[in-house]
Amino acid sequence: MSRLYTQDHEWIDVAGMQATVGITDYAQGQLGDVVFVDLPEAGRAVTKGGEAAVVESVKAASDVYAPVSGTVTESNPALTDDPALVNMAPEGDGWFFKLTLSDASELDGLMDKAAYDAFLASL
Amino acid sequence: MADDANLKTLPLDGLHRRLGARMVAFAGYAMPIQFEGIIAEHLWTREQAGLFDVSHMGQLLVEGDGAADWLESLAPGDFKALQPHRVRYSLLLADNGGILDDLMVTNTGRNFYLVVNGATKHADIAHMEARRPAGITLHHMTDHALLALQGPAAVTVMSRFDLTPETAEQPAFADLKFMAGARWWWNGVLLGITRSGYTGEDGYEISVPSGHAEALAEALLAHEEVKPIGLGARDSLRLEAGLPLYGHDLSPEITPVEADLSFAISKRRKAEGGFPGAARVLDQLFNGAAKKRVGLAVDGRMPAREGATVWSGDRQIGVLTSGGFAPSLGAPIAMAMLETPMAADGTAVEIDVRGKRIAAAVVPMPFKPKNYVREGDKK
Numbered sequence: 001m002s003r004l005y006t007q008d009h010e011w012i013d014v015a016g017m018q019a020t021v022g023i024t025d026y027a028q029g030q031l032g033d034v035v036f037v038d039l040p041e042a043g044r045a046v047t048k049g050g051e052a053a054v055v056e057s058v059k060a061a062s063d064v065y066a067p068v069s070g071t072v073t074e075s076n077p078a079l080t081d082d083p084a085l086v087n088m089a090p091e092g093d094g095w096f097f098k099l100t101l102s103d104a105s106e107l108d109g110l111m112d113k114a115a116y117d118a119f120l121a122s123l
Numbered sequence: 124m125a126d127d128a129n130l131k132t133l134p135l136d137g138l139h140r141r142l143g144a145r146m147v148a149f150a151g152y153a154m155p156i157q158f159e160g161i162i163a164e165h166l167w168t169r170e171q172a173g174l175f176d177v178s179h180m181g182q183l184l185v186e187g188d189g190a191a192d193w194l195e196s197l198a199p200g201d202f203k204a205l206q207p208h209r210v211r212y213s214l215l216l217a218d219n220g221g222i223l224d225d226l227m228v229t230n231t232g233r234n235f236y237l238v239v240n241g242a243t244k245h246a247d248i249a250h251m252e253a254r255r256p257a258g259i260t261l262h263h264m265t266d267h268a269l270l271a272l273q274g275p276a277a278v279t280v281m282s283r284f285d286l287t288p289e290t291a292e293q294p295a296f297a298d299l300k301f302m303a304g305a306r307w308w309w310n311g312v313l314l315g316i317t318r319s320g321y322t323g324e325d326g327y328e329i330s331v332p333s334g335h336a337e338a339l340a341e342a343l344l345a346h347e348e349v350k351p352i353g354l355g356a357r358d359s360l361r362l363e364a365g366l367p368l369y370g371h372d373l374s375p376e377i378t379p380v381e382a383d384l385s386f387a388i389s390k391r392r393k394a395e396g397g398f399p400g401a402a403r404v405l406d407q408l409f410n411g412a413a414k415k416r417v418g419l420a421v422d423g424r425m426p427a428r429e430g431a432t433v434w435s436g437d438r439q440i441g442v443l444t445s446g447g448f449a450p451s452l453g454a455p456i457a458m459a460m461l462e463t464p465m466a467a468d469g470t471a472v473e474i475d476v477r478g479k480r481i482a483a484a485v486v487p488m489p490f491k492p493k494n495y496v497r498e499g500d501k502k
Contacts, residue, residue, distance in 0.1 A: 032161055056426050058161040058162060058448050
């Protein structure tokens, strides 16, 4: 399994054609206190770069984009009761949704950890 | 954005950055949106005391013979009856009765001290200058910062300060009532202090010469009950307190009656009129207005934001003017401008949030009971 990152601060763990998506620690820090996550239902088709979820902080609503295209298989039920998991464990228990990839070649443009850290340092 | 070269800085800019604030652009200034986090700051203010930098707001002095009469030609307050050292909430009105700004007016005994919103202060000053008669002066106190200390511990904290009254006639600091104010010497600096605020909590707003603002802020923050609070929590606190925010819940398209701020039209002014838009505003006051600002309790946990439409079945009945998560209630709340027949407490409505219909109900404001006592309030 490998973890890749987008310039919109989503992460994606990939194992074969199955993947898990969340937002990075940097992203949760920018958002501040998360109070609700509007998650995609299982079966929904998402497209790379398209809106997949909405994360609500006290201050504002922010779109979360699909790092790759695919079909959502599950969203994180723990976020319904405890949206603050996104702040406490953004790159672990605070994952957003799982999906089945429709085109694994879309992963090619994403960043690895070293590239993402360099990207953050450039902001 | 906060590093935008066009942004102006305020006297506490360096202190905010040293304290780890996240700075954003607001009203043309770089200002702190949060320090440790909006929810923590919000709850701290409700339980202890929060220090807010509101130096972006406009501080104005109106002085001269007939100053009260002139203010009464601009706003519907009874300024002729406003006693020295008392503060009133009022509204700057356009000729059609629309709200140009909301403001606080203090009779200092020498002149009137006004605090207006930061985003509207330059337009307010232009509006007032265009109507200013000879013999009245309007002074913009650009050399003063404004701090707010808000929360149940604010009185205890301020009681530890060595304050010397400016005059023998003014109220003793310990006896200062809510919506009253005067000036006190502190460390050789004259502070204008009103017991007032915008959080639903007890507390003070303190006008301080800019060069002494940081020393005052540091002196306040030295008390363990006091933490710095950003604009994010200021917004969530005022929303829970049911207090409208200009540019969102109030605008030139909205009259005082529609805004449910009729209390700001003094009794004598209701009888006599003579303020901008009086014919229209008094007609609404006595015969009803078509729309009204209300509070909404929102079902579930998903916040509904400003601009979301409000529905009764297939019919749109209004729009949210503010909305978000209420940290002290643990639930989403909102303010909306609704058709008056749908504005009664308990009315069930729906809010459209990204195509989903969310159930909500009209509820009385404040959402969170206020935590201060006005003179005349039942204890």
